[in-house]
Amino acid sequence: MKSLRPIEIIGGGLAGLSLGLALRRQGVPVSVSEAGSYPRHRVCGEFIAGLSDSTVAQLGLAPFLSDALQHHEVSWFLEGKLARRQHLPSPARALSRYRLDARLANAFVEAGGSLQTQARVCVGQAKAGCVLTTGRRRTTSPSIGLKIHALNLPLECDLELHLGAESYIGLTRVENGRVNVCGLFRRRELVAQGAALIIDYLRAAKLTVLADRLAGADFDGESFSAVAAVGFDQHVPANCSFTLGDACAMIPPFTGNGMAMAFQSAAAALDPLLSYTRGEAEWPTTCAVVQTTLENCFRLRLATAKVLHPFVLEPVRQRWLTRLSRAHLLPLRPLYFALH
Ligand SMILES: Cc1cc2nc3c(=O)[nH]c(=O)nc-3n(C[C@H](O)[C@H](O)[C@H](O)COP(=O)(O)OP(=O)(O)OC[C@H]3O[C@@H](n4cnc5c(N)ncnc54)[C@H](O)[C@@H]3O)c2cc1C
Numbered sequence: 001m002k003s004l005r006p007i008e009i010i011g012g013g014l015a016g017l018s019l020g021l022a023l024r025r026q027g028v029p030v031s032v033s034e035a036g037s038y039p040r041h042r043v044c045g046e047f048i049a050g051l052s053d054s055t056v057a058q059l060g061l062a063p064f065l066s067d068a069l070q071h072h073e074v075s076w077f078l079e080g081k082l083a084r085r086q087h088l089p090s091p092a093r094a095l096s097r098y099r100l101d102a103r104l105a106n107a108f109v110e111a112g113g114s115l116q117t118q119a120r121v122c123v124g125q126a127k128a129g130c131v132l133t134t135g136r137r138r139t140t141s142p143s144i145g146l147k148i149h150a151l152n153l154p155l156e157c158d159l160e161l162h163l164g165a166e167s168y169i170g171l172t173r174v175e176n177g178r179v180n181v182c183g184l185f186r187r188r189e190l191v192a193q194g195a196a197l198i199i200d201y202l203r204a205a206k207l208t209v210l211a212d213r214l215a216g217a218d219f220d221g222e223s224f225s226a227v228a229a230v231g232f233d234q235h236v237p238a239n240c241s242f243t244l245g246d247a248c249a250m251i252p253p254f255t256g257n258g259m260a261m262a263f264q265s266a267a268a269a270l271d272p273l274l275s276y277t278r279g280e281a282e283w284p285t286t287c288a289v290v291q292t293t294l295e296n297c298f299r300l301r302l303a304t305a306k307v308l309h310p311f312v313l314e315p316v317r318q319r320w321l322t323r324l325s326r327a328h329l330l331p332l333r334p335l336y337f338a339l340h
Helices: 014-025 053-059 097-110 194-204 208-215 258-277 283-313 315-326 332-339
Strands: 007-010 030-033 069-078 081-094 114-116 130-132 143-150 159-164 167-173 179-186 219-228
Touching: 007 014, 014 030, 014 053, 014 097, 014 258, 053 258, 069 167, 069 315, 081 159, 081 315, 081 332, 097 114, 143 194, 167 194, 167 283, 179 194, 194 208, 194 219, 258 283, 283 315, 283 332
Parallel strands: 007 030, 007 130, 030 114, 069 159
Antiparallel strands: 069 081, 143 179, 143 219, 159 167, 167 179
16 A cells, blocks of 8 residues: 655644544544643633534544533623623533643544654744644734633623723633633733732723622632733745644634634645645645635634724724624624624
8 A cells, every 4th residue: 555645743732633633543644743741721711612513523523522511602791791691503612721632632642643742843944744733923912811710700601701991801611610711911011920910900901890700719820821922813824834723814712713713724624635645636736725725714704803803802892892782783693603
């Protein structure tokens, strides 16, 4: 039998690991290089909206998501008050990245994949067989993302989304009674650490009611994580470079769709990569096919998210959004489908 060409994946997040695992299951020689290690907490709302059953089936993700919580409702809060309760057209899943990424990494190794952790690869010239799943790219954005798990925090709803001054923060239940607290804020010169830093950011964003609520909670200090310079755009890959997940395009987190997009992009790349490994297609064609598929697949949701993002970030537009929503003039259902 003719041997399969190898695939090298740089970045062991959701896109890289799920793709690596799916390729290994087809017998492809795959290596994944990951700058960090597992398990690890990551800045992420841990709310997976818009992940279709077909993507789950194509990548064989069901065993890793079997204990994910199913969430049906989102409550939107403005200035500490409930503005609108939204019933999701299809349930979202919630599971910590601490669990999810480690499960995928273990399964990849068990399937015979070669996984190198603590291995930051210098990404240079595009080369045949090399897939970049290195996550979000550094930008000049003034935004910072913060996250921590709270241990005893009652919620009013599956996902509470609080809009503050140039910021928003989501609270959602994940496994073991934990509540993931994760927000996107305008970066400020604040010196506290861990939960205290998040609470200070909430106060700076005029989310005082929520800050007081969190001040009374217990936290898993180990779960605190932060990322700076979070920006959202679509990357046009250079010739023959092959990017998936956030490395290709990052959607604003309020959509809860970034993880689904990472998986979806891995699923879209699977068949073209299999053709390449079997020698049925060359690398430039494979790159072009996948890039076109991803552009078609994500164009509408990225454009919609780009238009809506200022409305969840900026106080004046937030008020307009709330007024429209309270008057039931906001087409939440069509917007949900445009974003997922
Ligand atoms: C504040 C915030 C909240 C979010 N909330 C949600 C949410 O609720 N729901 C949702 O669906 N999405 C959310 N997202 C987005 C979601 O986290 C991402 O879309 C998702 O993680 C993308 O997966 P990925 O595999 O592309 O990248 P990642 O999961 O980021 O993985 C990339 C990996 O590549 C590694 N890496 C980077 N460079 C190198 C290198 N040179 N060499 C080797 N390894 C490298 C990194 O260490 C990392 O492990 C949120 C994002 C932010 C910032």
